[in-house]
Amino acid sequence: MASSGKSSSAKDISPAVIKRLPRYYRYLGELMENDIYRISSKELSQRMQVTASQIRQDLNNFGGFGQQGYGYNVEYLRNEIGKILGLDKENNLIIVGAGNIGQALANHQQFSSNGFHILGLFDVNPRLIGMTVHGIEIFDIDTLEDFIKTHDIKIAALTLPKSMAPDIAKDMVKWGIKAFWNFAPVDLNLPSSVTVENVHLAESLMTLSYRIHSLEEE
């Protein structure tokens, strides 16, 4: 599926491998920032605290980018992983909900450096509408349908209260949204053709609370 056409089919790749790819992408970027352009699977494994054999196995899924006795070409490998992740394509998104989390996402520099372009924020609050966050305008949520359709938006971050999120998400699917980055503390229950990545902050904090209290009792 990588757009180069050289790699193997994405359909054969396990979700566990896919989940590790963004981490490879991040590490390879750090290597480039430190002017390291070639790395062996052994060195990469020490840095990432993953076994060298796992790294070789993971990267073999995509035809393997390493050369015996040379190691991996860091920039080439990062670009290929970027293509697999779809980062070489236009990734326009909108943020629905311009509260604290929505605004923090709009202010986050890292997304644009990874090729994600935030085209607009949407909210119901008249005091917010018309303001800009990091150069991105906050629009009236009533204009959402039109905006999604005219800008061909496929990805939306959802940072609305849980009481509003599920209904609006259903509408947004009708208007063309295919992927939700859901920060609302609620399950969206959408058709399986829609992909949802949940970031349930309160739940991740509870997991931490569980672990710290069970450590204390050991």
Added chain:
Amino acid sequence: MASSGKSSSAKDISPAVIKRLPRYYRYLGELMENDIYRISSKELSQRMQVTASQIRQDLNNFGGFGQQGYGYNVEYLRNEIGKILGLDKENNLIIVGAGNIGQALANHQQFSSNGFHILGLFDVNPRLIGMTVHGIEIFDIDTLEDFIKTHDIKIAALTLPKSMAPDIAKDMVKWGIKAFWNFAPVDLNLPSSVTVENVHLAESLMTLSYRIHSLEEE
């Protein structure tokens, strides 16, 4: 683990079950908000889109709170899960890094309603120090050691740039922090006695990008 002492040992519970507990906790809270005080595993399973047998298995880990022919007592079950998650204890935390994400977390109402008390934000930026966010003061990061020791803080949210996060985290472990809620896009590489919950936003967005582009090619 559960302070009641009636439940089975937390050490036997698989991480997969633990990961599901916050979701049970959330759903049971929603039922209470809707004045539902009793529910069968079958009804709960339909709402949560998990099989009834998984629910029974999961909850049996904690001695099983259901009664044949009656179902689960929603409030009792929620309280018991809350105890297992340590939510009945004092959960004081600090936020290190008062940028966009740090401030958004401080503004997030949901944490205090779950028993987490944010005692302070910390930053290096002199323009931020002395300000308050949602009533929480932003302190000079130079006072962090003293604050952690005098307030007996165990949990810290880390919302610093990746260049600063790993070194400060190492110091914070020396000062007594046992658990990090890490938003910095970097691995902390801390001793195994310290627990880390990573929220790598850019990576979760990349996973979404991957899924939407591979859906397009199907």
